[in-house]
Each structure stands twice: as C-alpha cells, then as structure tokens.
Amino acid sequence: MSSILRSVLLVALFSSVSLQAAELLNASYDVTREFYKDFNPAFIQYWKEKTGETITINQSHGGSTKQARSVVDGLPADVITMNRSADIDILTQKGKLIPANWQTRLPNNSVPSASPTVFLVRKGNPKRIKDWDDLIRPGVASVIPNPKTSGNGKYSYLAAWGYITQKGGDSAKARQFVTELFKHVPVLDTGGRGATTTFAQREIGDVLVTFENEVYLLQKELGEDKYEVVYPSVTVLAENPVAVVDKVVDKKGTRKQAQAYLEFHFSPQGQAIAAKHYLRPQISEASQPAFKKIHTFTVKEVFGSWTDAENTHFSDGGIFDQIYQK
C-alpha cells in the first residue's frame, strides 16, 4: 500500500516538474518526421547543457499548407518549419501572428536548409532522360503531384518554367513547355508522398519529379539498385524556411527557447543533421557531404516572390488551370 502511495506521489511530483519545464510545439510539413527525430534530441541535450533546463519538443506533421492553416486557426505552435515561404507568409496575411519581415530575423533569410527538384528514373534509365526537354518526348510519362494541392508539385512546375526562362526563353515559350509537360503527367496525386507511391509501387511513369531529399530517402527505403537520380542542367532550389510564431510564444512565455531552437538549425551541429537527411545545408560549407554541384535558382530570383508565383500560376483560372481547360 505504501509503495503504491509512494509511486503516486512520485508521479505527481514528476508531472508537476514537467509542467514547469518549457514545452515547444513545432508545426512542420509531411516529410520532416525523420529529420526532427534526430534533430530534437540533439537540441534538447544542447539546451540542457547550456541552461540546465529540460525542454520537451512536440511535433505536428501534415501537408504544409494544412499545417499553416491550422496555426492560423489557432494551433498553438511556437515555431513553424515549412518548405515554402508562402506557407509562413500566410501567418502575417491571415492571422497577424508574425511580422511581415520575419525572414530577416534569422540568417540566410531564415532558410537553414534547402533541396533542389530533381528526377528519379528507373534503373538503367531506359528512356535516356537527361534534362527537362526529355520529359516532353513522345512516350515519356512523368509523375508530378498536383501543383494546386502540393508544395512539391508547385516547385516542379516552377522548375520547368524557370528552365526555359533561364535559357533565355520568354514566358510564352515557358508556358508552352509546362503545358506540354503536364500533358505527359498521367496521375496528379494530391501530395509528394502519394506521387512517390504511384511511381514506385504502382510502377506508373518513367520519371518522378520531386525533391532531392525525398529521392534519397526513397532509395534508402526501396533499395539503391532500382532507381537512378538524374540532375537536370538547371532546376529550382526549394528552400525550407523557419519562423517563431510571435503571438504564441509571447502568450506562452517561450520566446527564448523557441528562438534558440530555430538558431540551432543554423549551428554546425544542426546543419550536419540536415545534411545527414539529404537536406542541403545553407550555412556551413564544412558540414556538406558530397552533394552534387548543380545550377539552381530560387523562386524569388525567377518569379519575384512566392505571392507573385501563386497569383500568376496557381490561383483559380491561373496558368496552371488553363492547361486543362482547352
């Protein structure tokens, strides 16, 4: 009896301690689960050594836009880590949760890591796919998630567009190219992981257009010998920005911890963990493993901003919609 009482007391004691310890909620997108499984324990240990405080970090994962919407609607996330700055901008536009200049508050426009959009082809590259032009050859089918519902799909679309304009083509040429490209897409999955399944499990299409880090995870999971990575001559660099949600941390009193958590993304240790998960670190060159050097552009460089790209290409009746309305 007394032992039961003791354990009850002990539990009560511990739970009261953990109530006082800081707790952070990180709202992130779908495919960062594996990354944060490594990253969070490293930060917890770092924070304990530095301040003596035991911190708990909870993760919430989902489609990036869905996550951003949840935060706007009141999910008390201290930090938000996304794969498109547009999904953080929305916190300013819709919820006034963060200031408009959030990108200036951390190094490198608040972008600790990034991943270029590349091609995954079947072993031996039977259709001999080398560059974007090969995707519109007769008989070639590409799997790309729906740009209307997937950040990954938006990047693939913008990469194809930018490939033409970077070569000196005008927007009429680029438009013709993406129209032709999406005629070669047999299935429009709603998300990046769905597209991966369609390509790998259902064996549909000759090329999967997706992020480099997704490609490496897929190879690790399904065997290196079934697929090959092809790097196009020029492609988009998908930047993964992070931000502290001011309204939430000020209310919860967790600004100090949230800020340190995000800064840890930019530290040599954080950068090394990103690289381990095939995300290209954007700060420290030293921690880079053998990432292939490729020619990339950012959305900002080619399209001005994400908002402009959204309005021109992906809004209702925008250029992407027009592809299917003929």
Place this chain on the structure above:
Amino acid sequence: MTTRKKHLLPGFGLSLGYTLVYLSLIVLIPLAAVFLRTTELSFSEFWAIVTTPRVLATYRLTFGASLLAAVINLVFGLLTAWVLVRYQFFGKKILDALVDLPFALPTAVAGISLTAIYAPNGWLGQWLEPHGIKVAFTPLGVVVALTFIGLPFVVRTVQPVLEDFSTELEEAAASLGANRWQTFFKVILPAIWPALLTGFSLSFARAVGEYGSVIFIAGNMPMISEITPLMIITKLEQYDYAGATAIAVVMLVISFALLLLINLLQWWSSHRHGGK
C-alpha cells in the same frame, strides 16, 4: 393503444430538448457556419466559383459515380443479404462479419489497397489492362471505391427485414399459384422496398461525401477524374475559405434535395403498401 394524450414514457420535454441541443451542436451549427462563411461572397462571385467548367465536371463525377455505386449496391447488397438470411453454409458467420469491414476500415486504407489491386501492375489490373479496361486512375476506379465503402448500408438495412419476413407468405403465394417471379416482385419486394430505399440513400449519401479512399484511385485529372470534395480541399490549399465553402454549400443543397426526394419516395411507398 395504451396512451391517448399522455405519453408512454415520461420526460418527453427533457428528451426533446436534449435532442435539439445535441443536433444543433453536432449538425446544425457547423452547417450554418458553412453557409455564413459564403456570405463573404456576392452572389455573382458565388455563382462564378460554383459554375466553372472544372467544378461542374466534378459534380457530374461525384453525383454520377455515387448514384451508380448506390445502384450496384442496391442489387448486390440485396443479393448478399438474401444469401446471408436464407441459406446455411460453412463460414457464414465470417462472411457476415466481412460485410461490416468497409465500415471499420480507414478509408485511406481502402483506397490504397484498391489502387494496389487495380493498378496496371496489380493482381486484377494486370489481367484487365490487356483487354483495354483501366480501373485505377480513371472514373471507373471512383465507382469501384464508392461501391466498396457503400456496400454495408444496403446489406445491413435489408437483412433484419428479410429475417422477419416469414416464409409462410411465400408458401401462401406459391399455393395460390404465383410463380417465382411473381412471388418475388409482388410479395417480397414490396415488403423490403422501404428498407432497400433506406440502404440505397445511405449508401448514396456516404459516397457523395467520400474523400479518403477515392483520392488514391481517381488519378485526380482535372475535367476527368476529380471529385467535388477534392475541389474543396484544393480551394483550402489556396487559403480560399470562401470559395471552399461555396462549393460545400452546393454539395449540401444537392445532397439534401436528393435525400429528401428519396425519403419522400419511401414515405409514399410505405403508405401505399401500409394502407393495403
């Protein structure tokens, strides 16, 4: 008739009040919020959103495929219920339990497994593909998924009625000279018709709202294999709440009208037969 004005059970006021509060909290207020949100739009904006060619194509697929799936379930659900009630065979209990599986299974699981089977490299898909029959990633796949999730409704509504239906009536019909078709159409069918209609409308309503399983098998090509719930998700992905609720309102109104129609039909048929 034991009661005239007095109700058999006490506490009518309390239970009615509870029912109203419960329905309001769970159903009416959320639905009202959907309507309220669309008031951000002017009528011409609303109309423009809900009548674009792409959205119109999704109505055709969603309501068409749901109706087709419900009809398939009407026929084969009745057959299944009949077999389960009238025959004794080995493994009947297991078969009976299997019918409920589409209820319990997460719809995403259903979608993924159906896609895996009907994809060109799947168990069934590899045999259908050479004959030019494509199921996965076509509107046909949508019908398959909706049939799957709607199956239990018809079976489970018709089964108890069939169980109560005494075989003496059939024997009487036979002894009065009715052939098998006459017995079925004139004696059995009128008795189970209201239950069949209920199962049909439940199966249809479930199919109209289905998202999880369809999204994997449909292929989601604009103008061809997009369902209306996907249009709503697409609008939400663009942070277009008003646009999403506009389409939701159209779905609500059409669904409500169709369900009302089916209920009226049921009321009418039960009165007709009940009066005899």
